[in-house]
Amino acid sequence: MPKVIIYLREQELSALHHLAQREYRVPKAQAALIIRTELEKLGLIEGTQPAATQQTEAWTTAPDSPLPAG
Numbered sequence: 001m002p003k004v005i006i007y008l009r010e011q012e013l014s015a016l017h018h019l020a021q022r023e024y025r026v027p028k029a030q031a032a033l034i035i036r037t038e039l040e041k042l043g044l045i046e047g048t049q050p051a052a053t054q055q056t057e058a059w060t061t062a063p064d065s066p067l068p069a070g
Contacts, residue, residue: 006031 008016020030040047 016027016030020027039045
């Protein structure tokens with residue numbers, strides 16, 4: 001896997017560590033997730049959203065359609 005070196009200020013590094021700890025990830029994995037998510041938002045890479053998220057978006061984009069039972 002290719003590597004990228006990212007220089008962060010102390011405040012940014014501390015925030016990354018805090019978020020990683022809160023989401024039960026190591027900081028490197030948290031940074032990779034943040035980068036991947038932003039690239040998906042910008043449409044630069046294809047997203048890999050979980051099915052539940054896609055279903056929720058479908059409901060919010062079609063307000064006149066009935067909600068599924070369950």
